[in-house]
Amino acid sequence: MKKKESIALYGGTPVRNSYLPYGKQWIDEEDIHAVTNILKSDFLTTGPTISQFEKSIASFVGAKHAVAFSNGTAALHAACNAAGISENDEVITSPMTFAASSNCALYMGGRPIFADINPQTYNITSETIKPLINGKTKAIITVDFTGQPVEYEEIMAMAEEHELVVIADAAHALGATYKGENIGSIADMTMFSFHPVKHITTGEGGIITTDSDKYYERLIEFRNHGITRDPMKINKKDPWYYEMQALGFNYRMTDIQASLGLSQIRKLQKFIDLRRDYAQKYNEAFEGMAEIITPFQKEDCNSSWHLYIIRLHLSKLRVNRDEIFRALQKENIGVNVHYIPVYLHPYYQLLGYKEGLCPQAEKVYQEIITLPLFPKMSDQDLNDVITAVKKVISYYAVE
Numbered sequence: 001m002k003k004k005e006s007i008a009l010y011g012g013t014p015v016r017n018s019y020l021p022y023g024k025q026w027i028d029e030e031d032i033h034a035v036t037n038i039l040k041s042d043f044l045t046t047g048p049t050i051s052q053f054e055k056s057i058a059s060f061v062g063a064k065h066a067v068a069f070s071n072g073t074a075a076l077h078a079a080c081n082a083a084g085i086s087e088n089d090e091v092i093t094s095p096m097t098f099a100a101s102s103n104c105a106l107y108m109g110g111r112p113i114f115a116d117i118n119p120q121t122y123n124i125t126s127e128t129i130k131p132l133i134n135g136k137t138k139a140i141i142t143v144d145f146t147g148q149p150v151e152y153e154e155i156m157a158m159a160e161e162h163e164l165v166v167i168a169d170a171a172h173a174l175g176a177t178y179k180g181e182n183i184g185s186i187a188d189m190t191m192f193s194f195h196p197v198k199h200i201t202t203g204e205g206g207i208i209t210t211d212s213d214k215y216y217e218r219l220i221e222f223r224n225h226g227i228t229r230d231p232m233k234i235n236k237k238d239p240w241y242y243e244m245q246a247l248g249f250n251y252r253m254t255d256i257q258a259s260l261g262l263s264q265i266r267k268l269q270k271f272i273d274l275r276r277d278y279a280q281k282y283n284e285a286f287e288g289m290a291e292i293i294t295p296f297q298k299e300d301c302n303s304s305w306h307l308y309i310i311r312l313h314l315s316k317l318r319v320n321r322d323e324i325f326r327a328l329q330k331e332n333i334g335v336n337v338h339y340i341p342v343y344l345h346p347y348y349q350l351l352g353y354k355e356g357l358c359p360q361a362e363k364v365y366q367e368i369i370t371l372p373l374f375p376k377m378s379d380q381d382l383n384d385v386i387t388a389v390k391k392v393i394s395y396y397a398v399e
């Protein structure tokens with residue numbers, strides 16, 4: 001038996017002295033300048049910067065409209081409202097996602113229906129969605145998990161056939177492409193999030209892109225209490241008059257957020273390129289390691305690499321994922337797990353969802369670890385992750 005380097009979990013020296021998080025924002029002087037300028041201006045909210053930011057995102061993804069929200073979850077809620085999801089409607093989505101992807105259906109009184117994932121791509125597919133469609137199905141909420149697009153062509157065709165609305169949760173996929181088309185220009189409505197770990201940040205923030213004028217109007221009203229001032233929609237012509245015609249929320253983005261977003265967009269392509277470059281370096285470093293499965297990438301897609309996830313060949317390791325996770329944390333590598341299948345959360349269990357519902361998602365969940373990946377990482381950070389993964393995996397490898 002070859003002598004093994006002692007891992008930090010058992011008293012060895014950690015690969016790093018300082019903790020490396022799995023994701024983090026990149027804020028520079030330009031961003032700070034943009035925000036302080038807005039603080040000195042007339043509008044902190046409902047000002048002109050919002051529509052500048054919206055136009056900029058719409059043009060980046062190639063969509064007709066974009067509507068900004070206080071966060072991505074609010075944006076998903078608004079999209080579900082615009083899609084007309086109501087009491088007892090079924091909404092098909094992925095279990096391999098953040099809870100917001102299906103919570104938004106619950107907000108409308110709808111019922112999330114979880115389609116299983118493909119064990120290679122970790123995305124839901126037309127094959128796993130199809131058997132779940134019935135007379136109650138109203139919409140499909142796709143998730144471009146890690147930044148890798150779902151099979152939009154098949155899913156959009158199926159949705160059209162059954163008259164379903166497709167809402168893309170593309171919180172991971174800003175800058176990704178599918179068969180040469182930008183994510184954000186394919187589904188009926190697409191959501192992006194600007195949380196600090198996402199591709200660009202506004203602190204908190206989210207947006208819906210759409211080509212539909214009808215959805216656009218509903219989104220605009222929903223984020224502002226359901227109030228309209230559109231003279232086409234109200235009879236009274238007094239200049240002060242407005243009407244609340246439906247129940248909405250205050251889900252507005254501030255100009256402070258939008259100004260940061262506008263400044264961040266200038267760096268977006270650089271951020272995406274860096275993520276792709278780092279993912280490629282991880283792929284090369286882990287190539288040939290029998291204990292690890294690196295992320296599968298579809299040839300006709302270009303992922304935006306929000307997350308880099310390795311999957312463990314547990315039969316080639318002496319311990320389970322949780323032990324490997326703890327060992328990497330002790331090396332000061334901020335690994336993470338994305339995600340606990342949504343319906344396994346206690347709240348969903350109370351709603352009656354049962355373990356075993358999506359066997360592929362549950363199996364994949366037991367075997368995945370998210371490695372740090374963000375544009376601000378240095379080459380040294382990247383090398384530390386690679387060193388730690390190799391050290392921990394070889395320590396636990398079956399002889």
Ligand SMILES: *Cc1c(COP(=O)(O)O)cnc(C)c1O
Pocket residue numbers: 071072073074097098100101143169171172193194195204205206
């Ligand atoms: C981040 C995220 C959201 C929610 O976005 P917030 O802006 O944090 O509300 C929704 N879905 C997925 C898959 C996400 O990663």
